[in-house]
Amino acid sequence: TQLLEQSPQFLSIQEGENLTVYCNSSSVFSSLQWYRQEPGEGPVLLVTVVTGGEVKKLKRLTFQFGDARKDSSLHITAAQPGDTGLYLCAGARKNNQGGKLIFGQGTELSVKP
């Protein structure tokens, strides 16, 4: 059972366009993390959101945690080729002992110049 549904799975856009990636669940998470993975490398943490309704910005990336802490979104403004990669959301359940995360399937983003 996939507890975190990520959409879309694939996204191919032109440089300068905006995009949003969604991460949805019927379960409540104590925190949610977003990772980016480039080819040949392991995922790298971008951000962690822990409070319902929280919004965090990282340059052109905006992350939001849903009020009920069941969903999250990643919005990229004016995408650049350097944003190309696999984006993964991961949720931590309550009483998590640290690191036992549930991952979404990932969104493969390609930004063409």
Added chain:
Amino acid sequence: DVKVTQSSRYLVKRTGEKVFLECVQDMDHENMFWYRQDPGLGLRLIYFSYDVKMKEKGDIPEGYSVSREKKERFSLILESASTNQTSMYLCASSLKTPWGLLHFGNGTRLTVT
């Protein structure tokens, strides 16, 4: 910066062979994890460890075992490799915090023929 090092980037093994994947982290993290990554399935947890000589099954432990004799080292063992174990294997470590921020290695791409 935390460094998580996986001993091999690429491995090719034959069906039935015993395979060892090694992972070492240099930041004294309590938690260590082994994931496998397959297209469209995201990351799936195989085994994890919260302390030396301690291990717990993840979501897909069948066909795998692990060893953690020292805090910095976590080994994944495929007792008798099969073709359905062809995958990307990712090791990660984290501090024992509620949010479990994972630091990943660069992965081992294993092909079983």
